[in-house]
Amino acid sequence: xxxxxxxxxxxxxxxxxxxxxxxxxxxxxxxxxxxxxxxxxxxxxxxxxxxxxxxxxxxxxxxxxxxxxxxxxxxxxxxxxxxxxxxxxxxxxxxxxxxxxxxxxxxxxxxxxxxxxxxxxxxxxxxxxxxxxxxxxxxxxxxxxxxxxxxxxxxxxxxxxxxxxxxxxxxxxxxxxxxxxxxxxxxxxxxxxxxxxxxxxxxxxxxxxxxxxxxxxxxxxxxxxxxxxxxxxxxxxxxxxxxxxxxxxxxxxxxxxxxxxxxxxxxxxxxxxxxxxxxxxxxxxxxxxxxxxxxxxxxxxxxxxxxxxxxxxxxxxxxxxxxxxxxxxxxxxxxxxxxxxxxxxxxxxxxxxxxxxxxxxxxxxxxxxxxxxxxxxxxxxxxxxxxxxxxxxxxxxxxxxxxxxxxxxxxxxxxxxxxxxxxxxxxxxxxxxxxxxxxxxxxxxxxxxxxxxxxxxxxxxxxxxxxxxxxxxxxxxxxxxxxxxxxxxxxxxxxxxxxxxxxxxxxxxxxxxxxxxxxxxxxxxxxxxxxxxxxxxxxxxxxxx
Numbered sequence: 001x002x003x004x005x006x007x008x009x010x011x012x013x014x015x016x017x018x019x020x021x022x023x024x025x026x027x028x029x030x031x032x033x034x035x036x037x038x039x040x041x042x043x044x045x046x047x048x049x050x051x052x053x054x055x056x057x058x059x060x061x062x063x064x065x066x067x068x069x070x071x072x073x074x075x076x077x078x079x080x081x082x083x084x085x086x087x088x089x090x091x092x093x094x095x096x097x098x099x100x101x102x103x104x105x106x107x108x109x110x111x112x113x114x115x116x117x118x119x120x121x122x123x124x125x126x127x128x129x130x131x132x133x134x135x136x137x138x139x140x141x142x143x144x145x146x147x148x149x150x151x152x153x154x155x156x157x158x159x160x161x162x163x164x165x166x167x168x169x170x171x172x173x174x175x176x177x178x179x180x181x182x183x184x185x186x187x188x189x190x191x192x193x194x195x196x197x198x199x200x201x202x203x204x205x206x207x208x209x210x211x212x213x214x215x216x217x218x219x220x221x222x223x224x225x226x227x228x229x230x231x232x233x234x235x236x237x238x239x240x241x242x243x244x245x246x247x248x249x250x251x252x253x254x255x256x257x258x259x260x261x262x263x264x265x266x267x268x269x270x271x272x273x274x275x276x277x278x279x280x281x282x283x284x285x286x287x288x289x290x291x292x293x294x295x296x297x298x299x300x301x302x303x304x305x306x307x308x309x310x311x312x313x314x315x316x317x318x319x320x321x322x323x324x325x326x327x328x329x330x331x332x333x334x335x336x337x338x339x340x341x342x343x344x345x346x347x348x349x350x351x352x353x354x355x356x357x358x359x360x361x362x363x364x365x366x367x368x369x370x371x372x373x374x375x376x377x378x379x380x381x382x383x384x385x386x387x388x389x390x391x392x393x394x395x396x397x398x399x400x401x402x403x404x405x406x407x408x409x410x411x412x413x414x415x416x417x418x419x420x421x422x423x424x425x426x427x428x429x430x431x432x433x434x435x436x437x438x439x440x441x442x443x444x445x446x447x448x449x450x451x452x453x454x455x456x457x458x459x460x461x462x463x464x465x466x467x468x469x470x471x472x473x474x475x476x477x478x479x480x481x482x483x484x485x486x487x488x489x490x491x492x493x494x495x496x497x498x499x500x501x502x503x504x505x506x507x508x509x510x511x512x513x514x515x516x517x518x519x520x521x522x523x524x525x526x527x528x529x530x531x532x533x534x535x536x537x538x539x540x541x542x543x544x545x
Contacts, residue, residue: 004154008344015190015348016168019355023172023183047275051182052283055271057290058184059360060087061191062353065298067145071327073302074309076240077229078544081295082254085537088291090258092530095284098263100519101438103277110266111372117437117513119445120376125452126433127372129426130266134365135398136405137422138267142361143399144406145328146354152332153347162406165351166399169358173366173395180359187352188290194349195297197342202304202334209311219300222307229303232544245480253482256489257424260431267364281522285529292536298331305330358399365398366391424481425463428489429455436496441512447499451492458488 004012047055072080107113110130115123147161156164172183203218210221223230234241262268272280309325335346370391375382382390429451436443462484479487522530 004343004347005340007341008347011341011344012348012351015352019183019186019352020171022186023179026179026182047182047271047279047283049275049279049282050286051185052271052275052280053286053290054188055180055184055356055360056091056268056284056287057294058187058191058353058356059180059267059271060357061294062142062146062357065294066191066195066350066353067149067328067331068141069298070302070305070331071329072243073229073299074306074330075302075327076234076243077226077231077303077306078295078299079232079234079240079244081299082232082244083258084291084294084299085540086254086258087262088288088533089537090255090262091284091288091291092533093259094263094269095281095526096520096522098438099269099272099280099284100277101513101515102269102273103275103280104516104519105513108273109367109371110264110269111368113437113513114433114448115372118433118443118448122433122445122448122452123372124376125449126426126430127368129452129456130368131365131373133423133426134267134361134368135401139358139361139365139398139402140405141409142354142357143402144409146350146358147406148328149332149335149350149354150347152329153335153343153350158407162403165354165358166403168351169355169362170395170399172355172359173362174392180356180363184356184360187356190345190352191349191356192290192293192297194345194352197349198331198334198338198346199297199301199304201338201342202301205337206304206307209308218304222300222304225307225310226303229306230544232541242480245483253424253485253489256431256485257427257482260427260434261423264430264434266368267361270364270367271360277519278523281526285526288533289529292533301334302327302330305334362395362398366394369394424485425456425459428459428485429492432489432492432496436493436500437513438515440500442500443496444500444503444505446503446505447496450499451496454495455488455492458491459484462487 069080069083101107102113105113105116107116111123111127114126143162143165146165147158150156150161150165151158172180200215203215203222204213205218206221206225207213207215207218210218210225212218212221233246234244235246272283275283335343335350338346370387374390374394375387379386432451433448437448462479463481
C-alpha cells in the first residue's frame with residue numbers, strides 16, 4: 001500500500017521532467033550575460049499577471065495545506081477554511097492599498113521599506129526575526145510535512161525524502177525568481193488538478209460507504225454525517241475555540257494575521273515587486289480567485305477522512321501504535337487509496353506544492369540575507385555577481401538547517417496550527433509598524449524600535465500567562481492565539497502612537513514614503529472581480545455560520 005506502481009512512477013517522472021526542462025528553458029531564454037540582483041531576486045519586468053498569481057498560490061500552498069490543513073479539517077472541520085477565504089478578501093485589500101506604495105517607492109525587500117521609512121536598526125532587527133521564523137518555522141515545517149506525506153505514500157525513508165525535496169527545490173531556486181515564477185504555473189496546474197482528484201476519490205469513498213453513489217451524494221453524506229464539521233463559528237466553550245475563537249474571524253486576529261502575511265511578508269510580496277502596478281494587481285486578483293478553491297482540495301478531503309474514520313474504514317490508518325488519533329495522517333491515507341496512475345498524479349501534486357513553496361520561501365530568505373544583511377554590514381562594495389553567488393549559498397545553507405531540524409516536528413499532531421501560532425509571535429508588531437508607516441507620517445523610528453523589541457516578549461507573556469499565574473494558584477483560562485494577536489497588536493499600536501507623540505526628535509527627524517491618493521485608484525475590471533469574490537464569501541459565511 002505504501003508503494004507506487006510503475007505507472008505512478010511514470011506519471012511522476014513526466015511531471016519532474018516537464019518542470020525541470022521548462023525551468024531550464026526559462027533560465028536559458030531569459031538569462032542575461034551577467035545576472036544582477038534585481039534580475040535574480042525579483043525577475044523585474046519578466047513575470048506576467050498569470051505567472052504572478054500562480055506563483056503567489058504555488059508559494060503559499062504547500063504540504064502545510066495538503067497535510068496540515070487537511071488534518072485540521074479532520075479535527076475541526078470547515079472552519080479552518082477561514083484562513084483561505086479571508087486570504088481572498090485580504091489579497092484585494094493588499095492589491096489596492098499596499099502594493100502601490102511598494103512600487104511607487106521602488107521597494108525590493110520588506111526590510112528595505114523599514115530602512116527607508118524608519119531606520120537601518122529597525123530594518124535589521126526585523127530582518128533577523130524574519131530569517132529566524134522563515135528558516136526555523138516555515139522552511140522546516142514545509143520540508144517536514146512534505147517528507148512525512150511522501151514517506152507514507154511511497155515508502156521512502158523520511159531522511160531520503162527531506163534530502164530529495166531539498167535538492168529539487170535548490171535546483172529550481174538557484175535559477176532565480178524568473179525560473180520560480182514560470183515553473184510555478186506548472187506547479188499550480190498540477191497541484192490543483194491532483195488535489196481535485198483526491199477530493200473526487202474521497203467523496204466517492206464516502207458515498208460508497210453510505211450505500212449510495214456519486215460525488216455530489218458523497219458531499220451530501222459528509223454534510224449529514226459530520227454536521228459539527230460544517231460550521232465557521234466556534235463559540236466559547238467549543239473544543240476548538242482556542243484555535244478559531246468566535247468573532248476573531250470577523251473583527252480581530254484573522255484580519256491582522258492575513259494582512260500581515262499577504263501585505264508585509266517578503267515571501268509573498270516579492271512576487272509582485274518586479275511588475276508594474278496593473279500587472280501586479282491583476283496577478284493578485286487572479287490569486288484571490290484561486291484561493292477560493294483551496295478548501296475544496298484540502299479541507300473537504302480531511303472532513304471526508306473524518307467520516308470514514310467514524311464509520312470504521314480509516315480507524316486503524318488514522319491512529320499511531322499507541323492508539324492516538326493523528327489528524328495529519330488524513331491526506332496521506334487518502335492518497336494511498338488512489339488507483340494506479342492517479343496515485344502518481346497525487347504524488348506529483350504534493351511534490352509540486354512542497355517544492356514550489358520551498359523554492360519561494362528560500363528565495364526570500366536569500367533575498368533578505370543578501371540585500372539587507374550581507375551587503376549592508378559584511379561587504380558593502382560587493383559586486384552584483386558576488387551578491388548573486390552569496391544568495392545562492394544562503395539557499396544551500398538554509399536547506400541544511402531545515403533538513404537538520406525537520407525530524408524534531410514529529411511529536412506534533414497538527415503542524416498547521418504550530419505554524420500559525422508561532423509565526424504570530426511577531427505578526428502584530430510587524431503589521432503595526434507597517435500600517436502606521438504607510439498611513440501615518442507622524443510615526444517615528446523610536447516608536448517602531450519600541451514595538452520591534454517588545455512584540456515577542458508581549459506575545460510570549462500572553463502565551464504562557466496561565467502557567468505563570470498557576471505559580472500563585474490563580475486559575476486563568478488560556479488566551480486563544482488569534483485573540484492574543486489582536487491584543488498584542490492593539491498594545492503595539494498604542495505604544496507606537498504614544499512614543500511617536502512624545503518623541504523629542506519628533507517628525508522633523510523622521511522619514512516617510514511617497515503616498516499619493518491617486519495610487520489607490522483601480523480599474524473597472526478589478527472592481528468587478530473584487531465584487532464577485534466578496535459576494536462568494538458572503539454566501540459561504542451566511543450558509544455555514
